[in-house]
Amino acid sequence: MTKLWGGRFTKPTNKLVEEYTSSIGFDQKLAVHDIKGSLAHVSMLGECGILSSEEVTTISNGLHTIEKKIAAGEAEFNVADEDIHMNIERMLIEEIGPVGGKLHTGRSRNDQVATDMHLYLKEKTQEFIQQLENVQQALLAQADQHVETIIPGYTHLQRAQPISFAHHLLAYFWMFERDKERLQDSLKRINWSPLGAAALAGTPYPIDRQMTSDALGFDRPYPNSLDAVSDRDFILEFLSISSILITHISRLSEELILWSSQEFDFVELDDAFCTGSSIMPQKKNPDVPELLRGKTGRIYGNLMGLLTLLKGLPLAYNKDMQEDKEGMFDTAETLDGALSLLAPMIETMEVKAHNTRQAVNEDYSNATDIADYLALKGLPFRQAHEIIGQIVLYAINQNKYLLDLSMEEYQKFSPLFEKDIYKKLAPDQVVAARQSEGGTGFEQVKQQLQLAKKALV
Numbered sequence: 001m002t003k004l005w006g007g008r009f010t011k012p013t014n015k016l017v018e019e020y021t022s023s024i025g026f027d028q029k030l031a032v033h034d035i036k037g038s039l040a041h042v043s044m045l046g047e048c049g050i051l052s053s054e055e056v057t058t059i060s061n062g063l064h065t066i067e068k069k070i071a072a073g074e075a076e077f078n079v080a081d082e083d084i085h086m087n088i089e090r091m092l093i094e095e096i097g098p099v100g101g102k103l104h105t106g107r108s109r110n111d112q113v114a115t116d117m118h119l120y121l122k123e124k125t126q127e128f129i130q131q132l133e134n135v136q137q138a139l140l141a142q143a144d145q146h147v148e149t150i151i152p153g154y155t156h157l158q159r160a161q162p163i164s165f166a167h168h169l170l171a172y173f174w175m176f177e178r179d180k181e182r183l184q185d186s187l188k189r190i191n192w193s194p195l196g197a198a199a200l201a202g203t204p205y206p207i208d209r210q211m212t213s214d215a216l217g218f219d220r221p222y223p224n225s226l227d228a229v230s231d232r233d234f235i236l237e238f239l240s241i242s243s244i245l246i247t248h249i250s251r252l253s254e255e256l257i258l259w260s261s262q263e264f265d266f267v268e269l270d271d272a273f274c275t276g277s278s279i280m281p282q283k284k285n286p287d288v289p290e291l292l293r294g295k296t297g298r299i300y301g302n303l304m305g306l307l308t309l310l311k312g313l314p315l316a317y318n319k320d321m322q323e324d325k326e327g328m329f330d331t332a333e334t335l336d337g338a339l340s341l342l343a344p345m346i347e348t349m350e351v352k353a354h355n356t357r358q359a360v361n362e363d364y365s366n367a368t369d370i371a372d373y374l375a376l377k378g379l380p381f382r383q384a385h386e387i388i389g390q391i392v393l394y395a396i397n398q399n400k401y402l403l404d405l406s407m408e409e410y411q412k413f414s415p416l417f418e419k420d421i422y423k424k425l426a427p428d429q430v431v432a433a434r435q436s437e438g439g440t441g442f443e444q445v446k447q448q449l450q451l452a453k454k455a456l457v
Contacts, residue, residue, distance in 0.1 A: 031088065039064075059100060059103050129183050132176050138342075139169050139176075143166035186234070200226055235306060238331070249339075250293045275287045374387065403426070
C-alpha cells in the first residue's frame with residue numbers, strides 16, 4: 001500500500017522497520033479520542049471557511065461510521081499504516097473517497113497524538129477520582145463500626161500505644177484524599193489543547209485553536225506550538241501521582257497481609273478476595289493485596305522509563321516519544337484494576353475485635369501512660385521515663401503485664417503511685433485520654449469521621 005506520506009520516497013519501507021516503528025498495536029486504545037479530536041478539527045475547518053460545509057458533513061459522517069465500526073470490532077488496523085491516526089485516515093479515505101484526505105488540513109500527527117493523550121488522561125483521571133472516593137467510602141464504612149475497637153499501634157513494627165482501629169483506617173482515608181487532590185489539581189495541566197500546533201510551528205491556514213479547545217472541553221490552547229507538541233509533563237505528572245497512590249495502596253495491602261496472618265489474626269478477608277494452595281488445603285492466601293503490593297514496582301518503572309526517555313530530547317517532536325504511551329496505558333490499567341478491587345475488599349473485611357483487644361491486653365503499650373501519670377504528679381518526664389523503663393523490665397522478668405502488678409510492686413519504684421493507676425492503664429482509658437486534635441481519643445476520632453464525611457460531599 002502507498003504510504004500517506006510517501007511522495008518523497010523512492011523505496012518502500014523495510015518490513016522490519018514497519019513492524020518495529022509501528023505503534024498501532026497499542027495506540028489503537030486512542031481511537032475514540034482520535035475521532036473526537038478529528039470531529040472538532042473538521043468542524044472548525046468548516047467554520048473558518050477552510051473546508052466547505054459539504055466537505056465537513058461528508059468527513060464528519062465518515063468519521064462517525066468508522067467510530068461505529070471500531071466499536072463493533074469490525075475495523076481492521078494495519079501495521080503498514082503505522083499508528084491510529086494514519087489507520088483512521090486510511091479508513092476514512094476508503095469510506096468517503098479523496099475528500100477524506102482534507103481532514104488533515106492544518107494539523108500534524110504531532111499535535112494530533114498529543115491531543116489524543118490529553119483527552120485519554122483527562123477521562124482516566126476523572127475515573128480514578130471517583131474510584132478513590134469509592135475506596136474512601138469503604139474505609140469510612142469500616143471506621144464507623146470500629147471507633148471503639150482497640151488495636152495495637154506500632155512503630156518499627158513494635159507495639160507502641162493502643163489506638164482506635166477507626167483511627168488507623170482513617171490514616172489511609174487522608175492519604176487517599178491527598179492522592180485525589182493531586183489528581184484533581186493535575187486536571188489543570190491536562191486540560192490544555194495542543195490541537196492546531198501542527199508539526200511544531202503552527203500552520204498558515206486561518207484556523208481557530210480556541211474553537212477546537214472549547215469543543216473538546218479544554219480550558220485553553222497551549223500558548224507555544226513547540227511546547228504543545230513536545231510536552232509530556234502531563235503524563236509525567238500522572239505517573240508521579242500514580243506512583244504515590246500505589247505506594248499508599250501497597251502500604252495498606254501490607255497491613256492487610258500482616259493482619260490476616262495467623263500471627264496477627266486481626267482481620268479476615270472475604271473468600272472472594274483470597275485464593276487457596278494447590279498442595280496445602282488449609283491455606284487461605286491474601287493474593288489480592290499481595291498483587292496490589294507487587295504492582296507497585298511496575299508503576300514506578302513506568303515513571304522512571306518516561307523520565308529517562310525525555311531527559312535528553314531536543315525540541316520538538318522525536319520518534320522516541322512514541323514510547324510515552326505504553327507506560328501510560330499500563331499504569332492506567334494497573335490502577336483501574338487496583339482501585340476496583342480495593343474498595344470491595346475493604347468493605348467486606350471482617351475485623352476480629354476480640355483478638356485485637358486481647359493483643360492490647362497482653363503487651364506493654366500502656367507504659368507511656370504511667371510516665372504521663374507520674375509527670376502529672378510533678379515528677380520530671382525524663383525521670384518518669386526511666387522509672388517506667390525499670391517497671392517494664394521488672395514486669396517482663398516476673399512474666400506479668402503492667403495491669404497485673406500490685407500496688408506494693410508499683411510503690412517499690414515510686415511513692416507517687418496510687419490506686420488510680422489501674423484506671424489510667426486500662427486500654428479504653430489509654431485510648432480515650434488522647435484528646436489532642438487529630439489524636440486517637442474516641443471523641444476525636446468521631447470528629448475526624450465527620451470531617452472525612454464532609455470531604456466526600
